[in-house]
Amino acid sequence: MDATVLPEVTSLGVVIKAIIILTIISAIAGFGTYIERKILAFMQRRLGPTHVGPFGLLQIAADGIKLFTQEDIIPQNANKLIFQIAPAITAATAFIALASVPVFPDFIIPEFIPILGGTFVPSIAADINVGILFVLGMMAAGLYGPLLAGMAQANKWGIIGSARTAIQFLSYEVVTGLSILAPIMLVGSLSLVDFNEYQAGEFTEWLIWQQPVAFVLFLIAGFAETNRTPFDLLEHEAEVISGYATEYSGMRWGMFFIGEYANMITVAILASVMFLGGYNDLGFIAGWFIIILKISFFFFLMLWVRASWPHIRPDQLMWLCWKVLMPLALVNILITAIVMMI
Amino acid sequence: MSLEEFKNRNVGEQSYRMLDLEHTPETGLGKFGQVAKRTVKGELFVGLWVTLREMKNALFGGKMHTIKYPLEKLPISPRYRAIHDMLRLLESGHYRCIGCGLCEKICISDCIKMDTRYDENQRKEVSEYTINFGRCIFCGYCAEVCPELAIVHGGRYETASEQRASFSLFEDMLTPIDALKQQKEFDGFGAVSPNADENIKKTPLAY
Numbered sequence A: 001m002d003a004t005v006l007p008e009v010t011s012l013g014v015v016i017k018a019i020i021i022l023t024i025i026s027a028i029a030g031f032g033t034y035i036e037r038k039i040l041a042f043m044q045r046r047l048g049p050t051h052v053g054p055f056g057l058l059q060i061a062a063d064g065i066k067l068f069t070q071e072d073i074i075p076q077n078a079n080k081l082i083f084q085i086a087p088a089i090t091a092a093t094a095f096i097a098l099a100s101v102p103v104f105p106d107f108i109i110p111e112f113i114p115i116l117g118g119t120f121v122p123s124i125a126a127d128i129n130v131g132i133l134f135v136l137g138m139m140a141a142g143l144y145g146p147l148l149a150g151m152a153q154a155n156k157w158g159i160i161g162s163a164r165t166a167i168q169f170l171s172y173e174v175v176t177g178l179s180i181l182a183p184i185m186l187v188g189s190l191s192l193v194d195f196n197e198y199q200a201g202e203f204t205e206w207l208i209w210q211q212p213v214a215f216v217l218f219l220i221a222g223f224a225e226t227n228r229t230p231f232d233l234l235e236h237e238a239e240v241i242s243g244y245a246t247e248y249s250g251m252r253w254g255m256f257f258i259g260e261y262a263n264m265i266t267v268a269i270l271a272s273v274m275f276l277g278g279y280n281d282l283g284f285i286a287g288w289f290i291i292i293l294k295i296s297f298f299f300f301l302m303l304w305v306r307a308s309w310p311h312i313r314p315d316q317l318m319w320l321c322w323k324v325l326m327p328l329a330l331v332n333i334l335i336t337a338i339v340m341m342i
Numbered sequence B: 001m002s003l004e005e006f007k008n009r010n011v012g013e014q015s016y017r018m019l020d021l022e023h024t025p026e027t028g029l030g031k032f033g034q035v036a037k038r039t040v041k042g043e044l045f046v047g048l049w050v051t052l053r054e055m056k057n058a059l060f061g062g063k064m065h066t067i068k069y070p071l072e073k074l075p076i077s078p079r080y081r082a083i084h085d086m087l088r089l090l091e092s093g094h095y096r097c098i099g100c101g102l103c104e105k106i107c108i109s110d111c112i113k114m115d116t117r118y119d120e121n122q123r124k125e126v127s128e129y130t131i132n133f134g135r136c137i138f139c140g141y142c143a144e145v146c147p148e149l150a151i152v153h154g155g156r157y158e159t160a161s162e163q164r165a166s167f168s169l170f171e172d173m174l175t176p177i178d179a180l181k182q183q184k185e186f187d188g189f190g191a192v193s194p195n196a197d198e199n200i201k202k203t204p205l206a207y
């Protein structure tokens, strides 16, 4: 499918999809905080939020009100401009990355819906032919948020936070790139839609069976990319107060977290589409449903890992990425190449 | 763990288990071996399993730890020294305090203030009895010294109040007369020891 010249890709459609991505993903990000608190609580045998609304569901609204109405403090010696735009970088890049991630199969809007009925909808805002590179590049650019935020705020914890951002960035980015190189070689394309097509059919076609090492490496790097435990060096409270986010309050602080949750969703989608068969129908289960299950599983996995594992030191992260994961990824690429040539 | 187990401070009786910790490897090869072993051993999955098991226990096994505090309360230990109670005699309903003044005397922060007088039957009656809870350090000496088990420490540990006086008057601490049946003998600080009966010796009356 040569998606770039599809007649259905109209500018109106892209705008509508962009709006849908923005609203739905922010809503899911908000809901994600609730899910995270609940699951972490259950894993520690606590109740989690219970009092606001049924099962504490309205806690999201309460948090929202708190974030929006909180005083927006800019520290005295901070570089005001950079301090103000840093959270926007994180949030914006997280959403831009989602633009070229396909989530659902293409579908046709049913006829009974007025105006739009019968329109063919490709479920991706922009199917660019270097999709994976674009997504990873955008998520990497998102790391400028913490980096600049930490340096702009005239706070020692912030500086340490941004220094850690830099080392984390330098360490895992190599692994991310190298780990997906082997699957890219197999598929022969950088477009995520092609990845999905490649794995159509039974679940034995999934790339995870051909590239288990790449899958594990990508998952590890994905945890580092979204700075989740065990790689949450940037803002580990017990060590650096809140790292790059120390001086932030209110909505600016909230934007960092919307960005983080959007990134979690992106990594979950990437892992599902690239290794677990994407949105292809599986037996009798519809594709759109199965991908939601896969994404939910990865989201749950991130919370699960946060509840279970201790986080590691910066030097351990560098050790892990440069001395263990990168050689593994290289060996994996080499073996894949040899197998492909034979 | 039950309360009794928890209160058992006798070291050596609990079922402690020593962890099997390996030595930190010194050589490069040893370190490599450790990394390789840990990678294959799946210890990380044990961690994941533990949290999942706890989640299952909490959600389906009814093992949630949370106490919704103002709505639910944990039982407090009998040794806890909260706001004092003045107890009554179960038979007559009269308050137990005989006005001996020992508690006033022993109180190290000097916060018990009492006065006695003769009533119409020429018996001693307590005319005034207050504890200044702004000064009380809840040491429990008063409960310990009281010969009549009249002043004891009760279970009221929520001591936030607009006025200290809300706790400190004799009438406030005294068991309400209609709740006499519910009055429990105190088994905490200063209570009669469990083997008190064995320790009692007959006082010889005849020589």
Ligand code: SF4
Binding pocket: B106, B107, B108, B109, B110, B111, B112, B131, B135, B136, B137, B138, B139, B140, B141, B142, B143
């Ligand atoms: S508990 Fe101690 S300080 Fe308080 S009234 Fe009794 S003797 Fe005095």
Ligand code: SF4
Binding pocket: B096, B097, B098, B099, B100, B101, B102, B103, B104, B145, B146, B147, B148, B149, B150, B151
């Ligand atoms: S020691 Fe007991 S009996 Fe004596 S005055 Fe105090 S409360 Fe009353």
